[in-house]
Amino acid sequence: MQRAIYNSLVKSVPRAAVSLRAAPRSSVLAFQPFTGVRFNSTKAEPEVKATEKEAAAETGANENASEATEAAEEKSQETILQEKLAEKDKALAEMKNHYAQAIADFRNLQQITTQEVKKAKDFALQKFAKDLLESLDNFTLALGSVQEETLKANEEVKNLFDGVSMTRNVLEKTLERHGIEKIDPMGEQFDPNQHEATFEVPQADKEPGTVFHVQQLGYTLNKRVLRPAKVGLVKDVEN
Template sequence: MQRSIVGLTRNIARQRAVPISYRLNTLRTSPIVFRNSAFIRLYATEQQSKNDQEDGKDKSKVEESKDQSNAEAEEKSLEGGNTATSEVEQKLQELEQKYLNKDKEYAELKDLYIRSLADFRNLQETTKREIQKAKDFALQKFAKDLIESIDNFGHALNAVDEKTLDSNKEFKNLYEGVKMTSDIFKKTLEKHGLKEIDAIGEKFDPNKHEATFEVPQPDKEPGTVFHVQQPGYELNGRVLRAAKVGIVKDDK
């Protein structure tokens, strides 16, 4: 093909003296030029086709390489995601277990707190009662000794005859003075919780009364107190000395 082109070029050079229009027409209509041009176009087309095929193969390889790279990247991403998910799940399980342990510990501490608070309040109430009892009965021994003085006042007043009081004015004044002193003394003791047990007409109570005798009384209910031989006393509700009494006997 190259030789044909060279020969054609030489022929054209020889014919320079020929007019240009003639040379162009000759060149266009020349079978050699036509065949060579067609061959050149065919060769160029085949070469372009080969180049396109090679480019297509290269592009295909590039695309395959990209797809493979993308697949590998996605696989690594999935593996990384699975690993991260596994780690997150493990962390969640650990946190859940810690939460359950803390919840159990909180319940135990709450129960301990409630029990301790209840024990403390019970201790407060017990201590309060003990302190109050100590205050109430601090003078218990002293009060027992005072009871004898009250008894002496009673013995002195009961020993006086009413006729003597009417006949002797000075003695009557003395009697009234002693009685007034006895009443004031009793009221003072009552302010501090020491008072006489009121037994007359009450049902016999072995905690407060000591029966010394029984006598039938038709107009009274059996088992009731109708006579006090020795008065009894109590300090803030606690019996210091039981009253010695006579009770009504049941005839049945």
């Protein structure tokens, strides 16, 4: 049985070869046995070109994507730098404001310190001056207690009176040089800021509120009342 199959195959080989030699090239290629590779050149060339186009397109897309990424990164860095610059400008403006405020505060402090020093200097003698005013009051009382007739009749009393009067005048001038001035409101209108009313007397020939008697002289220290003057006022007759 095997021998018969082998003989039939041998007889058929020359005929198959003849038929292959006589057949066209295209049909031969079409009927070649499959070996894993296609030899159809008409279809392979377009496929290669399409592959090359796809690769070129993919390369261009990759390049465009890379450029877009670089541009985005550059833009991002520029935005970050702009934000940092804005923060620096804001910090600089705040620093300038603090500096200007510090200068203003320092100048105000200088002015306040200067004023305080001036006040301390102007009124440093306030307590001492008040003590001296009592001595002036005593001199005034002593001189006011001497009668004019006594001065004319007694030369020694007159000399003593003149000496006490000169001492009082020297003391008053010394106080004036240090800003202490006398308040003598005789005949003036009552001023509650400088005068202290101790009594009132009605007088028809004088305007109500007029000082007609000075019980105690007042004094100011650098234009500030050190002691008000004690006075007697004219009272309204109808009241």
